[in-house]
Amino acid sequence: MHNIYIELIITNWCNKRCQYCDLDFSHKSFSYSNLDKFIEFLKNNKANYTINFFGWEPLLEFDKLKYFLENSKSYVNKYSIWTNWILLNKTKILYLIKNKVSIYLSVDNVKKWADIDLSFLSHYKNDIKINFINDPDYLDNSIQVFEDIKMHWFKNISFMPVFSTKKWSTSSLYKLWNIYKYIKSNSDDMNIIFFKYFNWVSIDKQFILDTDLYFYSDLDSLLWLQKQYKNINLALKEEINKKTTLFSLLDKEIDLEKLLKLYNIEDLLKLIFLIPKSQGVLSENSIIDNILNWW
Numbered sequence: 001m002h003n004i005y006i007e008l009i010i011t012n013w014c015n016k017r018c019q020y021c022d023l024d025f026s027h028k029s030f031s032y033s034n035l036d037k038f039i040e041f042l043k044n045n046k047a048n049y050t051i052n053f054f055g056w057e058p059l060l061e062f063d064k065l066k067y068f069l070e071n072s073k074s075y076v077n078k079y080s081i082w083t084n085w086i087l088l089n090k091t092k093i094l095y096l097i098k099n100k101v102s103i104y105l106s107v108d109n110v111k112k113w114a115d116i117d118l119s120f121l122s123h124y125k126n127d128i129k130i131n132f133i134n135d136p137d138y139l140d141n142s143i144q145v146f147e148d149i150k151m152h153w154f155k156n157i158s159f160m161p162v163f164s165t166k167k168w169s170t171s172s173l174y175k176l177w178n179i180y181k182y183i184k185s186n187s188d189d190m191n192i193i194f195f196k197y198f199n200w201v202s203i204d205k206q207f208i209l210d211t212d213l214y215f216y217s218d219l220d221s222l223l224w225l226q227k228q229y230k231n232i233n234l235a236l237k238e239e240i241n242k243k244t245t246l247f248s249l250l251d252k253e254i255d256l257e258k259l260l261k262l263y264n265i266e267d268l269l270k271l272i273f274l275i276p277k278s279q280g281v282l283s284e285n286s287i288i289d290n291i292l293n294w295w
């Protein structure tokens, strides 16, 4: 059976406005009847599915998320959610843990936890993985934020540089190198993943299902997410759209085999390098990847 990873964009609205976030916000979201259609698709197209509830802020549609979970369980192997914590209270955390949803909590180096109740969340430290987002303009905060994460006993961290929406100067690349060295030598009992721009290709095929009800093919959300950014030029967005847009969920002829046939890895790889090239940041991204690949 195929391993299939689908990121479900349940809403295009967010309750935060991170200053490195270049997304458009709209109140579009999945309806219950469209969730039913997706569940029907999963039921009719057996595979080892991982469903990730992903950007903008999925917990804004918690009732729909619950509805989807409860009705898709028989057809899905794993679930995960990427959330910014604001709506993550005890009831929701316990519900997600009980339903075996891996929780990825996004925090950044901008506000040094000012808007995060870390003590409360640390009660669930074994069930929460931290996505530690590093803005190049705030790298002076990164080690302190990392130490705070450690102090609250979180063990699983993904270290993520901000790509595409921010520029990396020579001095920020040098700071990144020092932060990387510090984390590497101070994280013995932790599980740390460094998210490079290009993370190689996993064996799972990745798709995104957006609120517009189209399936897109992707690698690590790089194309689909970058396509949303206002600072990516229009012609390139159209090119990404042309190469990654597959079928509509509403298409009666749609099935998984058709999606897989249209999944063209060569096109995806070309586009992934074309984006930083068009922004003039290809060499910065490759320096970041080399730094985060050092040991």
Ligand code: SF4
Pocket (backbone or CB within 6 Å): 014, 015, 016, 017, 018, 021, 022, 023, 055, 056, 057, 084
């Ligand atoms: S980065 Fe995520 S949490 Fe921040 S504003 Fe954008 S969608 Fe919201």
